[in-house]
Amino acid sequence: MTAEGAAWLASAGAYPGVAGPAVLRCGITFDVVNVPPVFGHRILDRLWEEGPGSGPAAVQRGRLLLFAAPGTAQRLPALLRWEECGSAVPPLLCHGVGDAVTVPGPDPAGAAGTPVPALRAATGHPRDGERGREHAAGAGGFGEGSELRGAGAGDRWLVAPGARYPWLPGADVLRWACVRAARSTRPVSIFPPVRPGAKVYDVSRRR
Numbered sequence: 001m002t003a004e005g006a007a008w009l010a011s012a013g014a015y016p017g018v019a020g021p022a023v024l025r026c027g028i029t030f031d032v033v034n035v036p037p038v039f040g041h042r043i044l045d046r047l048w049e050e051g052p053g054s055g056p057a058a059v060q061r062g063r064l065l066l067f068a069a070p071g072t073a074q075r076l077p078a079l080l081r082w083e084e085c086g087s088a089v090p091p092l093l094c095h096g097v098g099d100a101v102t103v104p105g106p107d108p109a110g111a112a113g114t115p116v117p118a119l120r121a122a123t124g125h126p127r128d129g130e131r132g133r134e135h136a137a138g139a140g141g142f143g144e145g146s147e148l149r150g151a152g153a154g155d156r157w158l159v160a161p162g163a164r165y166p167w168l169p170g171a172d173v174l175r176w177a178c179v180r181a182a183r184s185t186r187p188v189s190i191f192p193p194v195r196p197g198a199k200v201y202d203v204s205r206r207r
Contacts (some may be wrong), residue, residue, distance in 0.1 A: 005056075005161030021060075021105055021155065027097030030055070030168055031073040033066040034093035034101070040064030042181035044158065047169070051177060055168040057159040058103050063093075064158070065101060068168055072096070075171035080178060088182035104155045156157045 012029040013022045025051065026164050035043065037059065047054040055067040068076075073096030080089055106110050169177075 001106045001155060001160040002162050004164040005166065008161050008164055008166060009103070009106070021102050023100050023102050026073070026099045026101060027070060029070070031068045031070055032095040032099075033068055033072065033076065033174060034095060035064050035066065037064050037091050038061060039090050039181060040066065042184060043174070043177045046171070046172040046177045046180040046184075050180065052169070052173065053167070054159055055166055056157065056161045058155070058157045060101070060103055060155050062154070065103060066169075066174065067166075068174060069170040070096070071123045072169075072171045072174060073099070076174055076178075079171055080174040083175065083179055085179060085182045089178050092178075104157055 009022060009024065012024040012026075040057075041064065044054055045055060045066075055069075057067065073094035076092070076094055080092075082182045083089075142201070
C-alpha cells in the first residue's frame with residue numbers, strides 16, 4: 001500500500017496512524033459492500049476482466065469488502081431487486097452512513113509475520129482499455145482458488161488503495177458486476193422460460 005493510500009484510509013478512521021486493523025466510518029469518504037468470499041471474487045473478476053476495474057477491496061474475517069462511492073449502500077439493494085436475480089445473488093451487507101467496518105492495516109502480516117502484498121492497486125482513475133495494473137508482487141485474477149483462511153488468519157488487501165483519492169465504483173457499476181457474476185453461475189436451460197399462467201403438459205408418459 002502506498003503512503004497516499006494509507007492517508008486515504010486514515011482520513012476515514014477514528015484513530016489515524018494505527019498500524020493494525022482499523023475501524024473506518026462509512027458514508028462520507030466511501031461506502032462498503034460486504035459479500036461472501038466466493039461471490040465477491042466473481043465480482044472482482046468481472047470488474048477487472050470486463051469492466052472499469054474496482055476500488056479498494058479487502059478480506060476481513062472471511063468476508064470480502066468492496067469499497068464503493070458514497071450512496072452505494074442505499075441504492076444498490078434496490079437496483080438488484082429490480083434486476084430480479086433471486087437467489088443467484090447472495091444477501092449483501094451494505095454499509096453506509098452511520099456504519100463502520102474493520103479493515104486490515106496498511107501492511108497486514110501473514111502467518112510468518114511478514115507483510116502480505118495486495119494483488120492489485122486501486123488508483124485515482126478507473127481502468128481504461130488495457131488489463132488491470134498488477135501489483136509489484138504479481139498475481140493473477142481473483143479466482144475461487146484464492147486462499148481465504150479463518151477469521152484473522154487471511155485478512156489482507158486484495159486491491160490496496162494506491163492513491164490519495166482512489167476511484168470508487170458506484171451502485172450502477174456494482175449492479176452490473178453482480179448481475180454478470182450471478183449469470184456466470186446460473187445453469188443454462190435448453191428450454192425457453194414458461195410464461196405465467198401457461199399450461200404445461202407432461203408428455204414423458206405418452207406412448
